[in-house]
Amino acid sequence: MTDRQLSINLATTRGAWGFAEAVDGCLRHDITAISPWRDQIAAIGLDEAARIVKANGLRLTGLCRGGMFPADTAEGRQKNINDNRRAIDEAAALGADCLVLVVGGLPGSSKDIAGVRGMVADGIAATLPHARDSGVSLAIEPLHPMYAADRACVNTLDQALDLCEQLGEGVGVAIDVYHVWWDPNLQAAIARAGRMNRILAHHICDWLVPTTDLLLDRGMMGDGVIDLKGIRASIEAAGYRGPQEVEIFSRDNWWKRPGDEVLATCVERFNTVC
């Protein structure tokens, strides 16, 4: 693979930089693919962000994030759908490859995870026509089962692919190694995603041992136990040829370091252990 490309999810440098500084930092390290978050775009303004993207010829491997569909009431669910439509507009304005969907967990005091999964399917279905009209692909990101209650009740790649089959064209999957590395069925699911031509993004980081926080203790590639090269080989064998996007939430380590140190480490690890 001489054409491998690194993308930086701007959560990775969130501790050091906002959007404009992160773009400058990435360019210093010859990184021309990024994935920003909506709050980072809002802070600088959508028009200015789009100008920066265009002026620098950046590829956006995704916009983070849509989703969070479930709510206790029909009004709440409609409000969430409306927010996803705005996110689609932003992704279109930025020319992002996809809008990443973190679909949402159990609302309020619900214990009905099957019912909430139905809310997610309904929410994506209600959002999808606007996504298709806007030329924005929706990337369902299955999240690790430890987030089933509060972040995303889509927890395996197969479950996300079942949703894709149900929903039709315009929706695919974002495969983040952090969320799926443990799955005994991972290789078969990646092959299935390839046959369905639904792989929209490939996120990388690492699983640390021990992991000290459920959300904010992701590791730099190579510092944990994930077989990054093995999973990449499966994803490439399934036909995906897009960038690998580094997404690291690390409150007590990488978010405390200078952005240039974080990016230099990402580049070095990308070239050696990914």
Place this chain on the structure above:
Amino acid sequence: MTDRQLSINLATTRGAWGFAEAVDGCLRHDITAISPWRDQIAAIGLDEAARIVKANGLRLTGLCRGGMFPADTAEGRQKNINDNRRAIDEAAALGADCLVLVVGGLPGSSKDIAGVRGMVADGIAATLPHARDSGVSLAIEPLHPMYAADRACVNTLDQALDLCEQLGEGVGVAIDVYHVWWDPNLQAAIARAGRMNRILAHHICDWLVPTTDLLLDRGMMGDGVIDLKGIRASIEAAGYRGPQEVEIFSRDNWWKRPGDEVLATCVERFNTVC
């Protein structure tokens, strides 16, 4: 269900009591089924523990725990098998319903989870003849995927059942709601376990939102998001009629409370929300 029975895994009262105090406490609350840990048995001595069990007519719904099969070297794996044989002897001496297996995670610097899963299958296979000879059932407990790296690389009920099919008679599953509640395939997997007649134990507690520690922040039944009655209905429909065993690791809450308060709460919640 008029014949529902509560069992207390003695991890639940670990903060307050050793084995003998925990037995006395359970008897005060009319609880006659328990599941102790090997360190608790060792602290009082196996013979004395067995005497207490017999003298009080206690049912042991399991002995915690065997497992931890993977190791970097063949010698290490043999040492682990030998330890499991000793655990089987202890389970036999105590008359436990089963020896619970927490199978182990990635040893050393391994990133080969598929290979390590093979070590687990080999380890159980090497242990199983002694278990059969001793009349002790081995209960594979699939653990939540967040423990895949460091505690157990068997992470779904279906994966555990695949192992059971591979290994033959004498091995079944312990279904702990904490580990499996998120699984989109849970209902089908429970039904499959019933058809295979492999359900050896049913553990309960709850998943808290937020969860502040990966290991030691389990919730009391009713304080979290797990549909305990729904999962029980599936397990009963699959033919299981044994006790429900409360197993709560709670360093900062229940382990700090008096044992009698913990047990009284277990009884009340068992009668209302389980």
